[in-house]
Amino acid sequence: MSIPADIKRDFPVLQQQVHDKPLIYLDSGNTSQKPQAVIDAMNDYYETTNANVHRGSYDLAVRATEALEGARAKVARFINAPAINEIVFTKNATEAFNLIARSWGAANLGPSDAVVISEMEHHANIVPWHMLSAEKGFELRWIPVTPNGHLDLSDLDTLLKGAKLVSVTAMSNVLGTLNDIPRLAEAAHGAGALLAVDGSQYVPHVPTDVQAMDADFLIFTGHKMLGPTGIGVLWARTEFLEAMPPFLGGGEMILNVTKEGFTTTEIPWKFEAGTPMVAEAVGLGAAIEYLDHLGMDNVRAHEIELTDYALRTLNGRYGDKIVIHGPQVASERGGVLSFVYGEPDMRVHPHDIAQVLDQAGICVRAGHHCAKPLLQTMNVPATSRASVYVYNDESDIDALAEALEASSDIFAF
Amino acid sequence: MPGLDDLYREVILDHYRSPRNQGELETPPAVRTEGFNPLCGDEVIVFVDVDDTNVIIDIAIGGQGCSISQASASMMSAAIKGTSVDEARQFIGAFKGLMSIHEGDLGGDGSEAEMGIDADAADAGDIKLGDLEALKGVVKFPVRIKCATLSWNTLAQALDEAASDT
Numbered sequence: 001m002s003i004p005a006d007i008k009r010d011f012p013v014l015q016q017q018v019h020d021k022p023l024i025y026l027d028s029g030n031t032s033q034k035p036q037a038v039i040d041a042m043n044d045y046y047e048t049t050n051a052n053v054h055r056g057s058y059d060l061a062v063r064a065t066e067a068l069e070g071a072r073a074k075v076a077r078f079i080n081a082p083a084i085n086e087i088v089f090t091k092n093a094t095e096a097f098n099l100i101a102r103s104w105g106a107a108n109l110g111p112s113d114a115v116v117i118s119e120m121e122h123h124a125n126i127v128p129w130h131m132l133s134a135e136k137g138f139e140l141r142w143i144p145v146t147p148n149g150h151l152d153l154s155d156l157d158t159l160l161k162g163a164k165l166v167s168v169t170a171m172s173n174v175l176g177t178l179n180d181i182p183r184l185a186e187a188a189h190g191a192g193a194l195l196a197v198d199g200s201q202y203v204p205h206v207p208t209d210v211q212a213m214d215a216d217f218l219i220f221t222g223h224k225m226l227g228p229t230g231i232g233v234l235w236a237r238t239e240f241l242e243a244m245p246p247f248l249g250g251g252e253m254i255l256n257v258t259k260e261g262f263t264t265t266e267i268p269w270k271f272e273a274g275t276p277m278v279a280e281a282v283g284l285g286a287a288i289e290y291l292d293h294l295g296m297d298n299v300r301a302h303e304i305e306l307t308d309y310a311l312r313t314l315n316g317r318y319g320d321k322i323v324i325h326g327p328q329v330a331s332e333r334g335g336v337l338s339f340v341y342g343e344p345d346m347r348v349h350p351h352d353i354a355q356v357l358d359q360a361g362i363c364v365r366a367g368h369h370c371a372k373p374l375l376q377t378m379n380v381p382a383t384s385r386a387s388v389y390v391y392n393d394e395s396d397i398d399a400l401a402e403a404l405e406a407s408s409d410i411f412a413f
Numbered sequence: 414m415p416g417l418d419d420l421y422r423e424v425i426l427d428h429y430r431s432p433r434n435q436g437e438l439e440t441p442p443a444v445r446t447e448g449f450n451p452l453c454g455d456e457v458i459v460f461v462d463v464d465d466t467n468v469i470i471d472i473a474i475g476g477q478g479c480s481i482s483q484a485s486a487s488m489m490s491a492a493i494k495g496t497s498v499d500e501a502r503q504f505i506g507a508f509k510g511l512m513s514i515h516e517g518d519l520g521g522d523g524s525e526a527e528m529g530i531d532a533d534a535a536d537a538g539d540i541k542l543g544d545l546e547a548l549k550g551v552v553k554f555p556v557r558i559k560c561a562t563l564s565w566n567t568l569a570q571a572l573d574e575a576a577s578d579t
């Protein structure tokens with residue numbers, strides 16, 4: 001079994017032309033496209049099931065609640081979580097990080113503590129810690145990145161001294177690097193710290209088992225895994241969720257409210273104040289079913305094959321006119337390919353590359369990819385980034401390789 | 414439909430390849446101002462040296478960015494070097510006029526009339542934008558407008574600083 005050759009047909013958005021060219025979508029690291037099955041599931045929910053959840057005693061409301069909780073069960077199974085109630089729905093990965101910082105962080109971090117992150121983090125796993133550190137006075141430490149795009153763990157023991165939390169990405173959204181999470185878990189736990197894992201790029205592309213990772217928190221976001229926008233996931237061990245104070249306050253998250261105060265309801269609803277994103281949860285559930293149907297092993301195998309093809313095609317055709325950042329072996333990385341292109345002494349600016357590619361119907365991202373500290377380390381102000389997913393194939397990479405030539409024509413010196 | 418030729422005119426590429434007034438000026442007497450475009454990471458540094466008679470006797474441009482932001486900065490430096498601060502401000506106004514689109518006109522056929530561009534109105538007062546007119550194609554690519562205006566906004570800030578210094 002592998003990814004079906006006609007998979008593009010499942011994705012309505014890919015059926016269009018832009019600038020009279022077939023749309024070629026190479027920006028899935030940014031957000032993924034949605035299969036018809038996800039769109040249908042959300043429509044169907046609104047057409048047949050919509051009611052507010054956890055509140056109504058009538059049949060429709062019971063079914064809406066079942067739809068929400070059924071999606072939670074699918075998410076739990078997808079990452080092999082020990083318990084369904086360890087799955088907290090958030091707006092996106094960013095909100096999940098803010099939840100950890102504001103709830104766990106504010107209750108546990110003080111001036112003599114440290115939080116360890118890495119230089120390859122997305123701003124979502126940087127800024128909440130900067131914000132909290134300004135209030136609580138803990139130290140923010142950085143695991144460095146080596147020139148070939150790996151975490152430099154040579155000084156990890158020193159970095160971990162006195163740390164209470166290590167928070168790192170499982171896969172870099174710029175370099176594609178896959179980090180050794182079990183090793184980081186062992187080191188963090190050995191030093192008495194917890195481990196939070198940013199799975200935003202990893203969970204959509206690699207079979208995920210939180211128990212094998214041995215993490216304490218896992219964060220990911222629905223829109224990068226064929227699901228809708230507006231839903232993200234925080235998984236955490238029951239003991240931590242139980243102990244953590246609530247994040248947002250309001251309806252849904254309480255057991256009782258009086259003029260004097262309130263008590264919180266049980267997990268995970270304690271962290272889900274207000275009417276939740278039910279249709280989005282249903283959409284995420286349908287996305288997980290779609291991915292399960294493809295088989296996550298096949299998804300990962302397809303990504304390795306395509307990444308390998310892209311590395312060979314682009315490096316083979318352009319030689320020193322292209323530099324693709326990150327690990328050079330496809331099996332050590334994901335399918336996000338950040339590159340600079342042009343004559344070695346005069347690279348074409350990524351914004352100009354993205355513009356030229358757009359004229360050829362090709363969508364790539366240009367810029368700092370919400371990882372400015374990493375780009376500073378890499379000493380580049382910006383990169384172009386092509387990223388692949390299940391619906392991409394070799395013809396998309398060929399189109400990219402061909403269209404890059406056009407930017408040489410315009411910017412040749 | 415606008416094509417790449419509308420954006421990457423020859424004059425623009427010429428300024429991109431051979432930027433004018435590139436470098437730094439000593440501060441003081443010059444003032445130094447930085448501008449950023451967070452979308453694409455472009456960064457421009459504008460140095461201006463304004464004398465006692467309010468004439469911009471020198472200007473230098475630093476930083477890095479895409480062809481549009483670099484070419485716009487280069488053309489700007491060539492246009493305002495040696496002018497009075499008042500004239501420079503008129504240039505800034507005229508250029509920003511050229512770069513402004515009327516809301517609701519996006520998504521049309523991209524023609525100048527459609528986009529609400531009025532080259533005459535943009536030439537406010539006695540200011541003739543000259544080569545800078547080549548940048549008007551940028552308006553058809555709305556995400557690039559910020560690239561083109563970055564150096565001009567930074568210059569405006571630099572002139573304010575120069576004025577408050579004296």
Ligand SMILES: Cc1ncc(COP(=O)(O)O)c(C=O)c1O
Nearest residue numbers: 092093094122124173200201221
């Ligand atoms: C590694 C990583 N972490 C976090 C995020 C943030 O995801 P979201 O914008 O959905 O909160 C992203 C996506 O941009 C990402 O690539």
